[in-house]
Amino acid sequence: MMALKLLLALSVAIGLSSCSKGSSSKGDSKATGWKINDKNGGFQYNTKYKKQETPPGMVPVEGGTFTMGKVADDPMHDWNNTPTQQHVQSFFMDETEVTNLMYTEYLFWVKTVFPPTDENYKNIYTGAIPDTLVWRNRLGYNETMTNNYLRHPAYAEYPVVGVNWIQAMEFCKWRTNRVNENILEKNGYLKKDAKIDFGESVTATSTFDTETYLVTPNKSYGGNEEIVLRKGMSGRKEATEEEKNVYAQRSSGLILPEYRLPTEAEWEYAALALVGNREFNIYKGQKKYPWSGQYTRSSKRQYRGDQLANFKQGKGDYGGVAGWSDDGADITNKVKSYAPNDFGLYDMAGNVAEWVADVYRPIVDDEVNDFNYFRGNVYMKNKIGEDGSTELVTADNITYDTLSNGKIMARNFPGQIAQIPVDENETYLRTQFSTSDNRNYRDGDRASTRYFRFGGEEEAEEGNSEKYVMYDAPKHKIQADSLGEMVKTYDKSDKRTTLVDDNVRVYKGGSWRDRAYWLDPAQRRFFPQDMATDYIGFRCAMSKVGPKSNKKTPRGTPKK
DSSP states (O other), X not given: OHHHHHHHHHHHHHHHHXXXXXXXXXXXXXXTOOBTTOTTSSOOOOTTOOOOOOOTTEEEEOOEEEEETOOSOOTTOOSTTOOEEEEEOOEEEESSOOBHHHHHHHHHHHHHHSOTTSTTTHHHHHHHSOOGGGGOBTTBOOHHHHHHTTTOGGGTTSBOOSOOHHHHHHHXXXXXXXXXXXXXXXXXXXXXXXXXXXXXXXXXXXXXXXXHHHHOGGGGGGGOTTTBOOTTSSXXXXXXXXXXXXXXXXXXXXXXXXXXXXXXXXXXXXXXXXXXXEETTEEOSOOSSSSSSSSSBOOSTTTTTOBSSOOOOBTTBSSEETTEESSSOSSOOOTTSSOOOTTSOOOSSSSSEEEEXXXXXXXXXXXXXXXXXXXXXXXXXXXXXTTSSBOBOOTTSOOEXXXXXXXXXXXXXXXXXXXXXXXXXXHTTOSSOOSSBOTTTTTTSGGGSTTOOTTSHHHHSOSOSGGGOSOOOOOOEEEEOXXXXXXXXXOOOSOOOOSOSTTEEEEESOOTTSOGGGGSTTOEEEEETXXXXXSEEOOOEEEOOSOSSOOOSOTTOOOO
8 A cells, every 4th residue: 555655656646747748848938848059950049058158258137126226415505416226237247448459440440441541531540540639729839649648558548538429339339349359369260360461361341240240251351252151061070961161140259249338327336336235135235436435545554545546636736746646657558557346346436437338318217118228229221232241341342421520430340231320111100219219319319399289280390490490509510612622611609508419428437637526426428420639538338138137046946
């Protein structure tokens, strides 16, 4: 009888185990029961992917909720920093600001691949060079920095300055391509050392672009099949039959998302690093700076009295008394000269202020969105040529922008996929967006003005009249005359009421020129996107794909 009961119990246990595991065995599809990655054909998928690797030069920042715009001191009492509760997803961020060494590597690549001596490409390199004249001052002698700061090895690890917002964005694109190019080479999808074979493998018409590779891999490097390899053809790794003749894809898990400028919400969240104040599910105390405490000097016994950031101490005091320097610098300072915050990020206050991705507006509209907040979306899509395939940029159709200050910049390089704004095919009957350009949504568009009446005459107009523009910023014009000379027209109107428009960008953090007031991560300012200064630099960010954190055990699992 006991044996019968034991046999019955075992049968029930086995049945329950079978039900909990389902009918699919390891490697079988839970949707169909078919075998995934069958050598005889069928659905192929990367089942060995573990997690996104930390990109070069970056540290992980686990996302979460925080109060954005909450400043410790606000003597102006304006609405520029109205606190809003926001949530950001996990992402990666540069450990330090982009340095002169990093940026000159970019300049070397651009000058080598697109020689400025070639008439077709002369504006590509000149458009990427930082403005070294930002150091000049009418009543100051700064020619040493003008001539040496960017390229002299003494300043190699100092943050790059003189870079406008557009140049910073172009650097991010270049970095994305070079990092993914290196990854694909290491994994046998690109010919070894082809990326440094300038003049042969790499030319102006034969370059690597991440999106081009993903969409039309056979057109990368100008369609050179000796460089763009398929798995199993490189000889670096033995390949099974189903792996041969396959290019890397997003599903391969190798290609990293794009490097980009952080959003304002991401930057502020990362700078605050409230993770250091977290206790269980709450933040205890408010941070005034990226470090703990209410003061700019260290309270640690070993470093007591040392300044924790590079900023202006007071009128005429940029670094303290000689022989007893308060912050160790008069202009910028070498990155990692001060302790990092609780996320491991250096110089999130002081040294240089930093560009972020957002278009500036006085308010952050959390009523519309409180998740990954960002103002600046301009949605684009790949341009399709007459033959039905994606159209690549060539020397004949490079897009150049003439900025308001006369500087000419290339906005795309040969080998990249040409982009056009999304149209009604992508926006029709959508509820979350209806146009390509969303920079002035709910704060700058016609519906935001005090003149707008739904269904009235104003609503029917195209909005060309300045009467219906919410932000009537100056409109400086520059255009070529019949002889090809640039004619610059400065807007001298005395009726302008603001400097805000769709082409001003937010920058965050204090700099070596700023008082301690601006070191608060919640402080925000704006500057024209096509202009540069000697106190604004930048760092890159990258979205994290997959889980918010890398905890291995399921939440709610009882502790042993």
